[in-house]
Amino acid sequence: MDKFTLHEDPISANCYKIRLTAALLGIPLERRLYSILNGETRTAEFLSTVSSFGRIPVLQIGDSTFLPESNAACFYLADAANPAFTSSSPLQVATLIPQDLLQRAEMLRWMFFEQNQHEVNIATLRYWLYVIGEDKLETSRRAQIKGKVAAGEQVLDCMEDHLAKSEHGWFVGDSITLADICLFAYTHIAGDAKFELSRWPSILKWCEQVKHVPGYIPMD
Amino acid sequence: MDKFTLHEDPISANCYKIRLTAALLGIPLERRLYSILNGETRTAEFLSTVSSFGRIPVLQIGDSTFLPESNAACFYLADAANPAFTSSSPLQVATLIPQDLLQRAEMLRWMFFEQNQHEVNIATLRYWLYVIGEDKLETSRRAQIKGKVAAGEQVLDCMEDHLAKSEHGWFVGDSITLADICLFAYTHIAGDAKFELSRWPSILKWCEQVKHVPGYIPMD
Numbered sequence: 001m002d003k004f005t006l007h008e009d010p011i012s013a014n015c016y017k018i019r020l021t022a023a024l025l026g027i028p029l030e031r032r033l034y035s036i037l038n039g040e041t042r043t044a045e046f047l048s049t050v051s052s053f054g055r056i057p058v059l060q061i062g063d064s065t066f067l068p069e070s071n072a073a074c075f076y077l078a079d080a081a082n083p084a085f086t087s088s089s090p091l092q093v094a095t096l097i098p099q100d101l102l103q104r105a106e107m108l109r110w111m112f113f114e115q116n117q118h119e120v121n122i123a124t125l126r127y128w129l130y131v132i133g134e135d136k137l138e139t140s141r142r143a144q145i146k147g148k149v150a151a152g153e154q155v156l157d158c159m160e161d162h163l164a165k166s167e168h169g170w171f172v173g174d175s176i177t178l179a180d181i182c183l184f185a186y187t188h189i190a191g192d193a194k195f196e197l198s199r200w201p202s203i204l205k206w207c208e209q210v211k212h213v214p215g216y217i218p219m220d
Numbered sequence: 221m222d223k224f225t226l227h228e229d230p231i232s233a234n235c236y237k238i239r240l241t242a243a244l245l246g247i248p249l250e251r252r253l254y255s256i257l258n259g260e261t262r263t264a265e266f267l268s269t270v271s272s273f274g275r276i277p278v279l280q281i282g283d284s285t286f287l288p289e290s291n292a293a294c295f296y297l298a299d300a301a302n303p304a305f306t307s308s309s310p311l312q313v314a315t316l317i318p319q320d321l322l323q324r325a326e327m328l329r330w331m332f333f334e335q336n337q338h339e340v341n342i343a344t345l346r347y348w349l350y351v352i353g354e355d356k357l358e359t360s361r362r363a364q365i366k367g368k369v370a371a372g373e374q375v376l377d378c379m380e381d382h383l384a385k386s387e388h389g390w391f392v393g394d395s396i397t398l399a400d401i402c403l404f405a406y407t408h409i410a411g412d413a414k415f416e417l418s419r420w421p422s423i424l425k426w427c428e429q430v431k432h433v434p435g436y437i438p439m440d
Contacts, residue, residue, distance in 0.1 A: 052378070053374075053378050061322070065322065067322075067325055067326065067329060068329055068333070069328070069329040069332040069333055069336075070332075071328070071332045072326070072328040072329035072331075072332050073325070075324075075325055075328050076321070076322070076325035079321055079324065080321055101296070101299055101300055102281070102285065102287075102296070104295075104296075104299065105287055105292050105293070105295055105296035105299065106287065108289070108291070108292040108295050109287060109288055109289040109292035111292075111332075112289040112290075112291045112292050112331075112332070112335050113288070113289055115332050115335045115336040116289075116336065116339060116340065119336060120336065120340050140363055140364070140366075140367060143360055143363050143364075144360070144363075144364065146360075147360060154273075158272070158273050161272060
């Protein structure tokens with residue numbers, strides 16, 4: 001098995017997703033920490049070796065393969081979860097990716113939704129309000145807060161609606177998949193972005209369900 | 221094989237991606253057209269039958285299964301491309317998804333990049349400047365143009381950098397994958413959003429390469 005190294009900032013739930021996926025699959029990850037705020041992902045060394053785009057997380061596979069994009073890294077780990085991994089997996093399933101063709105596409109549907117509609121609103125608001133601080137925001141960002149709050153609420157309404165109808169309380173099928181992990185990352189800390197999760201009871205219940213999966217690890 | 225119906229607006233390249241994927245795989249698609257601008261994706265009927273989130277594209281599979289998110293719909297079609305499809309496929313490959321584990325993750329890396337960084341800047345700018353018109357934009361949107369232009373340029377730089385180093389001129393491996401199709405959709409019409417593609421020669425060359433793939437269909 002290749003050695004995996006996660007280039008990450010613990011403040012980012014995009015990074016946490018990958019750690020949670022690896023933990024549920026029983027895959028060891030070495031962590032390499034950077035501070036986004038201190039510009040450590042913009043150094044010449046980072047840009048030339050880890051990612052020329054200057055973003056984290058990046059999953060390093062072996063010595064020389066670097067895979068950016070959190071949801072792609074989660075997919076890689078779960079896709080690689082063959083029987084060789086299973087023996088050490090806390091889950092009784094070999095993979096977090098459904099075998100069924102339609103369920104696999106539905107899992108990806110929620111993962112793309114997460115990156116296109118959830119992350120760009122809820123994670124961005126959290127970064128602005130919780131990490132940087134509202135009083136330090138540029139005017140152009142401040143002007144976007146209202147729109148992002150409304151879009152974030154619509155995203156949570158959509159998740160609530162889906163989970164309320166879900167027989168097993170998971171996004172797809174009858175067990176946890178990458179869709180749950182990727183959406184959980186920024187949802188369970190949406191309070192940092194000033195979303196009151198008590199407004200969305202099915203989401204709160206689902207968050208508890210995720211926290212009780214064998215092998216679960218919390219965000220730092 | 222299930223019958224596929226694409227609920228779409230021809231003005232959207234997210235919808236076009238799915239048509240292009242189906243065309244390359246030789247899969248027939250029935251088209252159901254809506255005008256986003258005229259509110260046709262917000263009617264009570266649309267919300268109750270096609271998608272409660274009021275967004276298109278939605279790929280309808282058979283009579284009662286509705287799959288939102290353009291990249292997930294492309295994945296479903298290609299994932300379903302078993303030998304039964306191959307006989308009518310203009311491509312000599314059964315699927316647009318690599319068999320190799322790492323290449324499959326790299327394909328998804330670019331598809332998530334597309335939804336998280338490309339679409340939210342370049343497609344949004346195109347919608348604002350080309351579909352709505354700059355003079356009709358609300359102040360809050362107008363204030364975001366500068367930031368989205370800069371982010372869009374960084375996205376195109378990242379693609380250019382990758383393609384310039386690519387041995388075969390594709391995003392992943394030695395043939396076209398869903399990564400190329402999903403990125404092509406809004407890139408080849410980035411001129412509508414006032415990006416001068418002649419600044420990115422490897423991207424221009426790659427666009428031509430996509431247009432010469434057997435089975436290629438242009439956007440309406």
